[in-house]
Amino acid sequence: MFLLDIRYDPKKSTITKWIKDGTGCKPVREVCHPKIYVSSTGKDKHELQHLISSLPGVRGTCIEKKRTWLGSEPEEVLCATMDAGSIHDTASMLEAKGCGLYNIDLDPVRQYLLECGLFPMARFKGDSLDDHQYALDYEVPELTSMRLSVTPSRDKGIATMDDTILRIALEDTIIEGEDEAQIIERLSGEIAVSDPDILFTDRGDSFDMPYLYHRAALHGIELQLGREKDILPDSCGRSYFSYGRMLYKPGGFTLAGRLHLDTSSFIFREGGLPGMIDLARITGIPMQELSRLSPGSAVTALQVNQALRDGVLVPWKRNLAEYWKTALELLIADRGALVIEPKVGLHENVSEIDFASLFPNIMVNHNISPETVLCSCCPDSSHRVPFVHYNICQRHTGLIPRVLTPLIERRVEYKKRIATDPARAEEYEMKQNMLKWLLVTSFGYMGFNKARFGRIECHESITAYGREILLLTMEMADRMGFEILHGIVDCLWVKGHGAERLCELMTRKTGIQLELKGEFRWLVFLPNKSNGAGALNRYYGVMNNGKLKVRGIEMRRSDTPRVIRDLQEAMLGKLAQAKNASEFRMKIPETIGVLREHARKLLAGECIPADLVFETHVSRGSDDYKQFNNQAAALRQYLHEGIKIQPGQSIRYIITDHSSKRYQKRVKIPELADETTVYDRAKYYEYLLRAAESILLPFGYTERRLDELVKGKVQENLCKYMVTDNF
Known part of the structure; x- marks a missing residue:
């Protein structure tokens, strides 16, 4: 038996463990109330205990000895067992009275797992744990899975929540040809019969899931994709700022007793299913939640877990000031x-x-x-x-070395196994790659003020x-x-x-x-x-x-159109044939020839729309752009189509007339493009020259010079123009 998933119902104060036993999966429930801790410097503890005991939502209180910060000595603090819905109101009231608050926003599931010594995908023997959290060799249950994708009925333009469902693909089963309500009901029936442990989607959180639940609600159908009634997210998503970029996180659609994994998430892209299982075990974060977090959140979970095991409480609002330094220091x-x-x-x-x-x-x-x-x-x-x-x-x-040491050792061992066990090399590569991201972010979080x-x-x-x-x-x-x-x-x-x-x-x-x-x-x-x-x-x-x-060049960027990427790949393909600097120099004329051919095709209008798409993240809403540029024009087109793009989300567009001040003419959303769409050849040619310059600039080939060579204004032998000082 294995712990497949675990979730908390704050309304019923109930923990539900989903135990995978052979081909079946059963729920095991128990009542669980989270705990918070209160320090009462300068106040009578017993008087404060009496006050807190009388508050609504408080189930019980006691005095325990805990450490309120790393390295401090244990001290007496008040522990209150509470209803989850009352925690923040109680904490705000106590904070106003000058109390120190701890463990306020810790997930009840994580608290429960730590107190019971459990972790996701743990193996049981009867009712007892038969597994070790940091084991390198562990058994994984046989997990059944199905891939879900939804196709709206719109054949042109951008699909919205108002479009009806055309078909649903559930692994190899296609559900279509009936009215929408019947399609939705058949989906619930197919999933109930197949009873997969995992439901994979591609961008399910951002479209497929909210779209399905919205269409089901319009027909008065209670769609159930989990093994019990699904709990929908409170919000549709949020924008946030991280490492200089505005990002967007859609609402997470998690299922009861069945894992919904969105394959477009960062964690899944980097670690796949083996990496996610390994990370869930060592961090103690349930897989559905983990798949929607960042590596930094996983590192924080490891630190919090170790601190709680050490008897150290986690402050609610951290307030550790920087030491005073002189200007020279x-x-x-x-x-x-x-x-x-x-x-x-x-x-x-x-x-x-x-x-x-x-x-x-x-x-x-x-x-x-x-x-x-x-x-x-x-x-x-x-x-x-x-x-x-x-x-x-x-x-x-210190806490940090004790958290990182097993991660470093674990990654080293996995890297060794990649070479010594070729049959499982792909699995070990995914696991070590996931650990690499944890180690990378562990440094950045040391300087993060929150x-x-x-x-x-x-x-x-x-x-x-x-x-x-x-x-x-x-x-x-x-x-x-x-x-x-x-x-x-x-x-x-x-x-x-x-x-x-x-x-x-x-x-x-x-x-x-x-x-x-x-x-x-x-x-x-x-x-x-x-x-x-x-x-x-x-x-x-x-x-x-x-x-x-x-x-670092354009072909390595996710927002680069395929036409630019293809050019750089072809130019570098020619240069890669060189075995030394002398041969490299002789290959440069061939790369100019590659540029000339790509430019000819581009200027002749032979490129297809799919090769011309820019994809970029926007940092603000459509009304917040002070200058009218390609991104602002694309955002207005999306809005005209009924799609409101949030800051941090990505947009896609084709440049059709870069000089136009009208958003309908300046760019075209790919979903609206057809065989009549004409792209801005001059602007794309400019991008083409810029991409070629990125590769050949050290040798004197600027955009202007490349333009002259491509258009035939320079007829002399190209070798005459070679800049040999760099060789």
Whole structure:
């Protein structure tokens, strides 16, 4: 038996565990009331206990000994068992009275799992747990699944909630040919008979599910896709700002006793089903909820879980102020990671070396955690952060290292198994990739002001160690005769032979694995078009095994039209045939020929609409754009079609007349395009030249020069124009 899913009903204060037993799945219920904790500094605890006991929704109170912050000593706090619906009102009232509040917004399901020592996909033997949460080799139940997709009746334009259902595909079964109400009722019947454990959709949260429930409601049908009555989300979605981008998260349509997994979610794309199961086990987050979270939320869950096991309460509203710094101290501390500007141009015999999980390993090796950096128990500690000289605790291992150590070890083991167990290599790749994202975000959350256990001094300490390690590596490389071409955060590109030896020496010196990521026959670092300096993460090159590696140019961006992507792929395909710099130089005329052919096809109007689609995320609503651009024009078209795009959602459009001030003429939404749609050839030609320039700019080929070559204004031999200084 396995714990397939678990959910909480706040109205009935009931936990429902869905136990997978062979081919069936049964619910097991029990009453569960969440707990909150209240500290009463300066107040009589017993008087406060009497007050809280009298409040509505409070089931019981007691006094327990807990720690209210990492590294603090246990103290007496008040524990209140409550109805879930009364928690926030009670907490707000107590906060106004100056009380400290803890564990207020913890998910009751997660509290229950921690208290019972359970986790998603755990195996049972009878009524007892027969599994270990961090086991590497574990049994997974045989899960049945079906893929669901819905096709609206509209044959042109953008489908809306007002369009009737044309057909529903449920795995190999097609439901159509009847009136809409019968189609919906047949869907419920087919799912009930097949009884799958997982229902896969593609963008189900953003369209298929809300569309199905909306159409069912119009006919007075109670659609049930889960094993019990479905609970619909309270909101349709929300926009939020993260890492410089406006993003949109649709409402999550989770099912009772059946897993609804939207394959378009980040977690599923990166880890697939094996990665999700592995992550659900170690984080304790039910799979349906996990699939709709970010890696950062998963890292936070691991930290919260460990803190609660340690008897540390989670503050409701974190208020940890940054230590006061002088202007000089701030200048020294707030430097971030080390970056060495790349040497623009073509280079031969280049090695790329990279520290494996550098920042997480720094946190583990140097005991960096909110309670250990600048700890009060070791002010004279000999363990000091380079450059900033913060003291680090020598008596206790911090929360963050204890959370990250098993993640690092787990990922290392999975990476080993990829090579030693080829039959399961794909599965292990998915699992290690999911862990990679957790380790990557673990650093960023240390400097996030709303992180549960973040602290800016920890962030500064990690980057300081990172700078020192990269500087030491550069010094070692220089002594060994390597030329440093580029460096960024945890990675170096060096020119010369024998990089394996450099990796061995620095691994021993730093205690962190320095890996040889690749050896290049040749590598081109690209310039920043605005100032000519080396762009930090824009390059392309061919490794010794013949693999082409590309970073930072248009073909790597998700918003690039296929016509631009095809051009760059074809140009780089020609250059990839070169085995050295001399051959690379001789291949440039062939890439110009590729550009000329793509330009001819584009200017002749031979490109199909599907190859011309831009897809981009919008950061604001249609009424918030001050300038009229392509995005604003597309948003107005969507609105005219009855679709309101929220900030953070993506839009798609084809440029039809870039100079027009009318949104109907400037762009065309792909769903509205047909054989009569005419694209703006001049504008797309401009984009084509810009994409070719991205590849050939280090060799003197600007947009203007490429335009002259394509249009035949320059008749001389192309080789005459080669800029050889970069070779």
